[in-house]
Amino acid sequence: MSTVDIESVLKEKRVFKPSLEFSKSARIKSMKEYKTLYQQAAKNPEKFWGGLAKELDWFTPWKKVLQWKEPFAKWFVGGKINASYNCLDRHLNTWRKNKAAIIWEGEPGDSRTLTYQDLHREVCKFSNVLKSLGIKKGDRVAIYMPMIPELAIAMLGCARIGATHSIIFGGFSSEALKDRILDAEAKLVVTADGGFRKGAIVPLKENVDQALKSTPCVEKVIVCQRTKSPVQMVAGRDLHWTELMAKASDVCPAEKLDSEHPLFILYTSGTTGKPKGVVHSTGGYLLGAYITSKWVFDLKDEDTYWCTADIGWVTGHSYIVYGPLANGATSVMFEGAPTYPQPDRLWEIIDKYKVNIFYTAPTAIRSLIKSGDEWPLKHDLSSLRLLGTVGEPINPEAWIWYHTVIGKKRCPIVDTWWQTETGAILITPLPGAIPAKPGSATLPFPGIIADVVDKEGKPVKPDQGGYLVIKKPWPSMMRTIYKDPERFKKQYWTQYQGMYFTGDGARKDKDGYFWVMGRVDDVINVAGHRLGTMEIESALVSHPGVAEASVVGRPDDLKGTAIVAFVTLKTKTSRSDELKNELRQHVVKEIGALARPDEIRFTENLPKTRSGKIMRRLLRDIAAHHQTIGDTSTLEDISILAKLREDEE
Numbered sequence: 127m128s129t130v131d132i133e134s135v136l137k138e139k140r141v142f143k144p145s146l147e148f149s150k151s152a153r154i155k156s157m158k159e160y161k162t163l164y165q166q167a168a169k170n171p172e173k174f175w176g177g178l179a180k181e182l183d184w185f186t187p188w189k190k191v192l193q194w195k196e197p198f199a200k201w202f203v204g205g206k207i208n209a210s211y212n213c214l215d216r217h218l219n220t221w222r223k224n225k226a227a228i229i230w231e232g233e234p235g236d237s238r239t240l241t242y243q244d245l246h247r248e249v250c251k252f253s254n255v256l257k258s259l260g261i262k263k264g265d266r267v268a269i270y271m272p273m274i275p276e277l278a279i280a281m282l283g284c285a286r287i288g289a290t291h292s293i294i295f296g297g298f299s300s301e302a303l304k305d306r307i308l309d310a311e312a313k314l315v316v317t318a319d320g321g322f323r324k325g326a327i328v329p330l331k332e333n334v335d336q337a338l339k340s341t342p343c344v345e346k347v348i349v350c351q352r353t354k355s356p357v358q359m360v361a362g363r364d365l366h367w368t369e370l371m372a373k374a375s376d377v378c379p380a381e382k383l384d385s386e387h388p389l390f391i392l393y394t395s396g397t398t399g400k401p402k403g404v405v406h407s408t409g410g411y412l413l414g415a416y417i418t419s420k421w422v423f424d425l426k427d428e429d430t431y432w433c434t435a436d437i438g439w440v441t442g443h444s445y446i447v448y449g450p451l452a453n454g455a456t457s458v459m460f461e462g463a464p465t466y467p468q469p470d471r472l473w474e475i476i477d478k479y480k481v482n483i484f485y486t487a488p489t490a491i492r493s494l495i496k497s498g499d500e501w502p503l504k505h506d507l508s509s510l511r512l513l514g515t516v517g518e519p520i521n522p523e524a525w526i527w528y529h530t531v532i533g534k535k536r537c538p539i540v541d542t543w544w545q546t547e548t549g550a551i552l553i554t555p556l557p558g559a560i561p562a563k564p565g566s567a568t569l570p571f572p573g574i575i576a577d578v579v580d581k582e583g584k585p586v587k588p589d590q591g592g593y594l595v596i597k598k599p600w601p602s603m604m605r606t607i608y609k610d611p612e613r614f615k616k617q618y619w620t621q622y623q624g625m626y627f628t629g630d631g632a633r634k635d636k637d638g639y640f641w642v643m644g645r646v647d648d649v650i651n652v653a654g655h656r657l658g659t660m661e662i663e664s665a666l667v668s669h670p671g672v673a674e675a676s677v678v679g680r681p682d683d684l685k686g687t688a689i690v691a692f693v694t695l696k697t698k699t700s701r702s703d704e705l706k707n708e709l710r711q712h713v714v715k716e717i718g719a720l721a722r723p724d725e726i727r728f729t730e731n732l733p734k735t736r737s738g739k740i741m742r743r744l745l746r747d748i749a750a751h752h753q754t755i756g757d758t759s760t761l762e763d764i765s766i767l768a769k770l771r772e773d774e775e
């Protein structure tokens with residue numbers, strides 16, 4: 127976040143209370159009720175979480191709620207549970223049997239509805255397919271698919287037999303896919319012929335073929351047909367989804383899994399070049415996704431709920447699949463982009479399915495504001511009763527637009543702060559209880575002890591900036607980094623003793639409201655997607671013409687952050703616009719289009735400290751065209767700054 131944004135957020139004084147009508151029928155109805163819950167949870171967290179966990183279906187009850195050996199937690203120790211069972215089977219003996227579980231809309235406008243019964247049948251069949259291919263409890267399955275119902279079926283099919291899924295966002299390149307498959311040592315890849323994206327076809331199967339040239343761990347590939355584009359099927363390795371499913375039985379009892387059994391691995395960017403495999407458990411994760419869906423989205427049986435995220439990110443895991451389905455809700459799933467074929471696609475879908483609860487990202491909101499109010503005004507949005515945002519701080523102007531033009535000043539907005547690592551929402555308004563302030567994620571969910579601390583780990587005064595930390599374990603916390611518990615410890619638990627370090631900067635106001643300012647480490651948030659600057663740097667230096675590269679974020683009205691790369695070339699390489707384009711393409715190939723630099727600046731040298739560390743702070747200022755540059759006393763060669771500025775002209 128730029129200083130300008132922080133200033134504007136600091137000046138933000140408006141408070142929006144939920145209407146009496148909303149509060150009256152909300153799950154949590156008042157600030158008093160929230161405070162009571164918060165205090166009860168703070169006083170006896172194990173009793174609080176244990177009480178809520180009883181709302182899930184357990185095969186065997188747990189013996190102990192929490193076993194905490196910092197930083198390793200075990201929740202609901204001894205309990206046996208299955209996430210797929212909780213999302214499906216437990217609804218089948220109720221009236222929800224024929225309720226829509228997933229309403230799916232494809233990019234070209236095709237649609238499908240799967241009831242809980244339908245979804246259960248497909249999932250059971252897919253579990254049997256997995257078993258027939260030799261996939262067992264504990265094996266890893268990589269999923270690289272478009273946003274089609276088969277993606278949810280594949281996830282729940284894995285969960286049912288205890289195979290750990292690792293979903294790789296369809297926008298990642300074959301290189302990124304390969305790295306993730308190798309790290310997870312996946313035995314099987316589930317993919318599709320392709321996916322639709324803004325009228326074009328994403329060649330998913332081709333990317334898989336490319337990646338699999340160097341992944342000896344993969345034995346089989348299941349290919350689902352979506353675009354009907356021709357693909358090469360490797361004999362003995364590649365199998366058609368429909369053929370396998372046609373032969374599979376629809377009877378497959380859910381495996382009784384240990385509460386701590388790893389449900390999934392999801393890779394996310396960190397401060398090094400290597401993405402982290404965030405490991406989530408079954409029981410604790412499911413409880414987090416379930417209870418936050420219920421209280422934050424105020425989910426009721428009659429709601430049609432829509433989260434626009436891609437399931438390739440954690441938001442889709444927790445708030446399209448596991449959370450809503452564990453609640454027996456109707457979850458809308460959309461394959462396409464918000465602006466295709468026109469900028470009213472989202473509003474059209476809300477109107478078509480009479481969506482009641484809508485959850486999206488500030489970057490989407492900002493781009494839709496830019497398209498003009500005529501687009502939402504063309505549609506009947508009166509079904510909406512609650513709105514949500516996630517992924518980055520929302521600027522108050524965008525918040526007000528969302529509130530006025532989309533919510534017609536009727537709908538509360540929940541600005542939900544959380545991370546891949548936290549599994550579920552941690553700081554958020556409870557919409558019937560907590561008044562919103564535009565730009566603030568407001569207060570911690572009951573059971574979450576959050577604070578803002580200084581470099582020494584001491585709480586800072588109200589309105590002072592500091593580091594956002596969580597002071598007590600919570601059920602949906604990540605358990606470790608896959609195969610790297612040391613990195614897990616170092617990354618999150620060594621900055622301050624007894625506290626989880628989020629990597630975010632924040633302040634707390636005098637009402638205790640949290641205002642998250644953005645990352646304080648070398649991670650940037652581009653259009654709601656998290657990227658490590660080091661990852662992009664390693665991609666750049668893998669190009670034969672590049673000697674050194676440093677990547678920083680620059681505030682951007684639309685994407686939140688734009689990517690600026692400072693690149694020094696090898697002596698024999700000459701600067702050119704063609705080379706800039708080539709480097710951009712190179713990053714796309716190495717990581718994916720989401721990491722494409724917005725700006726590449728060639729420079730002779732990079733500003734370094736005497737110990738050789740690149741001073742990104744200075745590069746950030748230069749990238750943002752800031753005139754004032756802070757302390758430069760540790761800079762080895764001050765003349766570099768002038769040169770960098772000259773290059774700007």
Ligand code: PRX
Pocket residue numbers: 394440441515516517518519520541542543544545546547567628629630642643644645651654655656
């Ligand atoms: O910087 C915070 C920002 O997104 C980061 C987490 O990114 P990721 O793991 O990809 O998960 C995104 C979806 C949960 C956080 O460290 N962030 C997320 N939500 C908010 C936010 N920043 C401000 N306000 C939010 N509501």
